[in-house]
Amino acid sequence: MTINTIDNPIEQQHTGKGNPNAVLMFGIDLNNRQKALLESLPDYDSRIVVPKDSVNMADLSALTSYTGHEFAMFTKGNERLIVRGGEKNVNIDIDEAKKLSADGYRCSGHTHPGIDFLSMQPSNGDYAVLACFKQTNSVIYNSKGDFRTFEKRE
Secondary structure (H helix, E strand, C coil), X not given: CCCCCCCCCHHHCCCCCCCHHXXXXXXXXXXXXXXXXXXXXXXXXXXXXXXXXXXXXXXXXXXXXXXXXXXXXXXXXXXXXXXXXXXXCXXXXXXXXXXXXXXXXXXXXXXXCCCCHXXXXXXXXXXXXXXXXXXXXXXXXXXXCCEEEEECCX
């Protein structure tokens, strides 16, 4: 039995659409969910609250691949707050992190543009924001979809 590869191309089933590494390395497009999220976050410090099951850290990594900007995610119950940053930061300071924590949010993670292990290195600001939440760790994703867990400093 011969399979006609013209009628059944491999690319048809797995296009890589929305995959952070494919977006970064091959210019593959964002998936529809990611496009809609990005349209809702057009500028630095844009914010949106969405249902928890409508976004994950891999989506934010893909947005970082596409834009070169950081994104942060905070979770409370069945909702997630997504904040768009810039090339080097997200506009969440200590006071706002304390307020988010008091409101019941946890720091789910954020992204850093870049492709190597060093791009996932937490900054002093990352540690300071994490210290405001009642949790011991969080994650940083890079533009490829790789991630690193970092822990609160003692």
